[in-house]
Amino acid sequence: MQGIDGAKLTAAIDAALSRLRGYIPPNSLRSYLFGLICAAAAGLFEFWLKRLDQDASPLIAYYPAVAFTALLGGIGPAILVTVIGGMTAAWAFMPLAYSFALDRYGDKVTLVTFAFVSMLLTLGADHFRRLAKRLEDEEQLRQLAVQELAHRLKNKIATIQAIISVQLRDQPQVRDDILSRLAALTATDHLVEEANGRGAFVHDIAKTELGPYVASRVVIQGPDVLLPPKYALTFALLLHELATNSAKYGSLSVPNGIVLLNFRTTEALLEIGWQEKDGPLVSAPKRQGFGLRLLSRALAQFGGGTDMLFEPSGLVCKMTIHLPAGTGSHMVGDDGKPITAAAT
Known part of the structure; x- marks a missing residue:
C-alpha cells in the first residue's frame, strides 16, 4: 500500500x-x-x-x-x-x-x-x-506516434476486412472465421493502446473475448497479469479459439454450461487453466483444424505449451507462458492490490 x-x-x-x-x-x-x-x-x-x-x-x-x-x-x-x-x-x-x-x-x-x-x-x-x-x-511525440500508428492500423484492418468480405462472399464460414479472428486482434490492440503500448491485462482480454458470457457463464480467478503486446495478441487468439469452439460444441453451446478460467503464476511462469463443465459430451476430434493447431503451437514461441484433455465432462486446456523479466511488477491479485513478485 x-x-x-x-x-x-x-x-x-x-x-x-x-x-x-x-x-x-x-x-x-x-x-x-x-x-x-x-x-x-x-x-x-x-x-x-x-x-x-x-x-x-x-x-x-x-x-x-x-x-x-x-x-x-x-x-x-x-x-x-x-x-x-x-x-x-x-x-x-x-x-x-x-x-x-x-x-x-x-x-x-x-x-x-x-x-x-x-x-x-x-x-x-x-x-x-x-x-x-x-x-x-519526447513523451508527447511518442504518444502522438502511437496514436497515429493505431489509427493507421485500424484503417488497414478495416480495409483487410472489406477485402475478405468481398473475396470470400461465397464461403461464408471461412469468411466469418477470419473476420472474427481479426476482430479479436483488433479488440486486444485497443486494450494495448489504452495502456500506452505497454500491453494488456489477462483479465481484460478474457472479458473482451468472452463478453456475453463473463457475467454468468464464465468464472475468472487468479492474479491479473499485464502481458506485453505480442504475448497479449497471442493469448487473445487462443482465448478466441477456445471460446468459439465452446460456443459451437462445448459448454457455452448449452444453457447451463459454464467455463472456469483461472490464472496462476510461479516465478516467471504464467499458468492458464480453461475448464468446461455441464456441457455436452465431448471427444477428441479426428482431425485438427486451424484452431487446434494454433492452440498446440502458438505458445511455443514464448517457451510455453498447451495440454488439452477432451474429458466427457468438457474440454480441459492447460496453457503455460514464460513471462519476460519484470512482468511480476505488473500483477494485480484477486483483491485488486498489486503483486510485487510472481506468486501463486
Missing part, C-alpha cells in the same frame, strides 16, 4: 510541476514575478527565524528559493533571487543591522559562498528543467 501511495504522490508532484512549468514560461515576466515572490517568502522566513534564534543562518531560506526559481523560471529569475537574497541578508540579517557595512570577515565569506552555491544550484536546476521539458516533449 505504501508503494501505491508513493507512486501516486510522485505522479501528483510531477503533474503539479508540469502545470506550473506551463504557466510560468522560463525568463518571462511571470517567471521574474515568481522569483520576486520566492525571494519575499524567503525573506519573511529569515525574519521569523532570526526572531527565534539570532545565530541562525541569514541565508538558509534563500537556497531553496534560488533552486525552485531556477527550476521553474530559468536562469535570469534565479540570478535576481540570488542578488535580492544577498543584499537583503547583508542589510537586514548581518551586523550592523540595516546597513550594508560588513565588519566581520566571516560575513563576507558567507555572501561569497552563497553566491557560488547559488550559481551551482541555478545551473543544476536549469539543466534539470531543460531535461524535464525535453522528456515531456
